[in-house]
Amino acid sequence: MRRVFRIFAVAAILAIALARGHACAAPLRTFYVDPDGNDSTAGSAPNPWRTLQKAANTVRAGDLVTVRAGHYAGFYLTTSGTASNPITFQAEPDAIVDTQNPITPDGINLEGASYVVIEGFTVTGVPRAGIRAVLNHHVVIRGNTGDSNGRWGILTGFSDHLLIENNVMSRSQAEHGIYVGNSGDRPVIRGNVVWGNHASGIHMNGDVSQGGDGIITGALVEANTIYDNGLGGGSGINCDGVQSSVFRNNLLYGNHAGGISLYRIDGAQPARNNQILHNTIVQASDGRWAINIQNASTGNVVRNNILYNQHPFRGSIAISADSLPGFVSDTNVIMDRFSRDGGDTRIALSAWRTATGQDLHSFIATPTALFVNFGGNDYHLSAGSPARDTGTTLAEVTEDMEGEPRPQGPTSDIGAYELPGTPAQVTLTVTRTGSGIVASTPAGIDCGSACVATYTGGTGVILTAAPASGWVFAGWSGGGCAGTGSCALTLMTATTVRATFAPAPVALTVVRAGLGSGSVTSAPASIACGTTCSATFRAGSPVVLTAAPATGSVLAGWSGGGCTGTGTCTVTPVSATTVTATFTTTTVALAVTVGGAGTGTVTSTPGGLACSTVCAASFAAGTSVTLTAAPRAGATFVGWSGACTGSGSCTVVLDQARAVTARFGRVFSAPR
16 A cells, blocks of 8 residues: 555656746757767757767756666766756656766766756666755756665755755665755755655755855755655654754655754754644654754744654654744644653653643644545545644645645645635526526526526536527626627636527518509618618517608508508518508509591590590599490491400500500492
8 A cells, every 4th residue: 555655646746846847948059868879979859969978068058958768877067057048957758877977976966067957867776876966056956766876866065046846766775865965055845755765855954064154044845755764764854954944745654763853963053943834744653753853943833733653652742941942833733742851751742731831722633533544645634634624824834735725714724735625505596588598517507497506616617598489599698608609607606697588580571562653661770662672670579661652653551461551550570571562653544546447436434535546544543444436437446456455345444554556447338
């Protein structure tokens, strides 16, 4: 189970730390190193160098060295970059340094080289340090793996503004996983996994014997996972002469010496004024105290930590009497074991409170109650953990070691992990205007009937509108939604969305008929017939049609759409509708021509026509006019043509102008 958790922890911590990585300026030059390269080439992508030392001898500020997969001897670098143009050595996966550099017994050595980034290497089996950086500043050591190196995984000395993050440092044979020493100020040690090293996981030592002021100040040590270190002695995190620094959100378990130790042996001064916040420390059965403060290391603060010890008699905090001034400790999850004389004797929580006035709000809890899987080294808090929402919310700690915001309840959780809070339940309400249905994905709204639903806060919901027959969807309002597409919401608070449906537009067509002419217009304006005789209108809304006869014409009347008469036509279409406007003229002409070999006259009923050659008269439109032909002596009526035929009477309905011809013939007598 421990091995499984180690793999999980490494992957998780590296993922978190990589997400916090720093952006780099674009390189001025890029070189390549490949095991099959040649140092006499240009070091380009198609013609790479063979050795890392060739790259180290060539680079200048702003250069990037890309190291391809393969096995290499290390390199010794003395050239610095600048703040805006660092030198970067970036290894591709499986680029392995397993032989020391040409000058020192280390793998990678930055000797006085500042503004340098070392990223992505695996360094293993070299005699001393896997990666060494001394007498420099603004060095970044990121995303590297160091395993089974002779003395240290990473060693730094007199290195200010150092960033060591996202590395895995394991099984250093003689000493520590990460060693930050010799008066280097403001280091950041973040997101590393440090395990199985002979001495300390992370060792920080001012070491005045080597020069400098012998003090490390302004360090930030956070989000590291440190386990199974210290079989040869040395705490999970050792701090000799470290001052005004913060140790937060670290997970330490199964270490065989101390958990976090503040003291003075080599430092110029004791480890003073540090803050130990939100760490989870579970000591091995052969380990020492979870927190160990010695040698007049005064003014230190211990808050919101889980301090559990599997040792048969050691416990949570051991502090020397000369370190008690300014000491503050509270809201920790602890054991009933303390020491106020540096570990020489043990006292219970009640006696500790009486003697020191500390940990008045701290409490005792079992690991099975605290953690998800104590036996499997999963130290996330269980849902019912007594550490949940029982810490003090600290301005210095706004997230946990995995980047979860703090707090997620009334107050912060105790320990390195913040248990995600139960998301609030929020209500979504849909209101409708008109006729249609609104449905949701995920299900909950079916409005229609179910127009209110409750969702977990942060849920994404998509609303879709379906208009009823004869209706259209006009749009959304509320909840940040608009338009007529789907409505996508992320529900953080109670939300109301309105869906507006409108009657579907229907076609109204005007037809003009009759002998006359004229135009028809509509209100609302859309029809001007004349030219536009069909338009769409909102179903169920009244439309007023007005006819305007042309000169010489009158409106005979309306038909269709429920309209009659000769006034305006008000039609309320609910489906496609046709209305006819019939126009007629005021008079219609009837022309008569008399022709043929004979002669005669043509008269009309009603009167108006009496002609023997050519005549015409006007009658009211629609009049039925009967024409009568009368031949003269010696003549006979032959017949009609034009609007009439035959030889009988001729009746013409004047629905338009008409013309009729009457033909007469001569009558001849037989000779005597």
